[in-house]
Amino acid sequence: MSLSDLMLSFKGYSLSNTLGEGSYGKVKCAYCDQLKCNVAIKIINKRKAPQEFLERFLPREIQALRRLHHPSIIKTHEIFETSAGKVYIVMELGVKGDLLHYINTTGAMEEDIAHIKFQQLASAIKYCHDSDFAHRDLKCENILLDEDLNIKLSDFGFSKSLSRDEDGRTILSQTFCGSAAYTSPEVLEGIPYDPKISDIWSLGVILYTVVYALMPFDDSNVRKMISIQKQHRIPFPNSKHLSAECKDLIYHLLQPNASQRLSAEFTCASTTFWIQ
Missing domain, CATH: 3.30.200.20 (Phosphorylase Kinase; domain 1)
Known part of the structure; x- marks a missing residue:
């Protein structure tokens, strides 16, 4: 020993x-x-x-x-x-493993279940942002599941306690964090970014992945991916029916213009209008 x-x-x-x-x-x-x-x-x-x-x-x-x-x-x-x-x-301990493994094993979640899980995740992110913390590495692999399949956000290795300037505005970050497939266009382009707003983009990728068991964008060519993202072109496969509210939430989370993207507060509020 x-x-x-x-x-x-x-x-x-x-x-x-x-x-x-x-x-x-x-x-x-x-x-x-x-x-x-x-x-x-x-x-x-x-x-x-x-x-x-x-x-x-x-x-x-x-x-x-x-x-x-x-x-x-x-x-x-x-x-x-x-x-x-x-x-x-x-x-x-995340007894049931991570969210990516769960989706790869069981397939896409039904929308009513996805709604509950996303509410849990959005609530955790709102709490972090209200505490002036940004996660900066949100992805399915960093979301664990307990015995009852409740969401447990983990891996705060890239997290950051946010500072504010004399006018009360969040001081922007410049460090590239996370995985390209989950990362917002402004971070991929190397533009100084608000980590909270970048987290929201990652939430959109996670929600899309949960309901379709697919990634919304192909990251094998990052330059091409950024071009598609900036055109706000989001593929919604006909193979699965999703409510208009769910698609609308994904569309607004994956808003390429960071100044128009939802805040964590509005994301939580939007989930209450997400009804099948």
């Missing part, structure tokens, strides 16, 4: 299978004696991580996890660090 495993055992965690692995970290499943349930433990090896990650992104993630508490955001139970340079983030 390694020193890390011994330390975790001392704290009442029994490690089991690996849920995911990266170049300087992994996520493992563990049983917690105190909570009497399985949890997910994100283990980050600071000695293998690049300096930019340690100075910028890791502190932001820890700040977000400590500050954000919402029913549709993955719960963080404990964060601690060892003298060996490892950071442990103990979180609620």
Whole structure:
């Protein structure tokens, strides 16, 4: 047993299978004696991580996890660090895996179910934005599902606590974050952007993916994709009937003009008018 495993055992965690692995970290499943349930433990090896990650992104993630508490955001139970340079983030376990895996396995959600799930996600994003946090990496892989298939937003590695200028306006970001397929046109073009408004575009991609089990845009040629996005051309396949309200919400979320895109508040309000 390694020193890390011994330390975790001392704290009442029994490690089991690996849920995911990266170049300087992994996520493992563990049983917690105190909570009497399985949890997910994100283990980050600071000695293998690049300096930019340690100075910028890791502190932001820890700040977000400590500050954000919402029913549709993955719960963080404990964060601690060892003298060996490892950071442990103990979180609620997404028992049913991530949303992308669920859709790939079961297919597109029926609209009434998608409505409920999207309300949960939009509520979590409104809470983040109201707390002046932007996620900046919204995608189906970062949305986990609990035992009852409730949405649990996770992975705040690119999240940012937003600052305001003397006039109260959000200071724009310039860092490219996320996956191209979920990223707004202004970010892809390298234009300084409001991270909250960029999050809303990603919500539109997620909603489209949930109801069609397809991505709205082909990201194999990013330049071509941006051109299609900026023409506000959204394919709505005839293979599945969707209500006008659902299509209208997707259309307004995937608004290429950032100044005309919905806010999180209006997105939540719009879901109440989404009726089959």
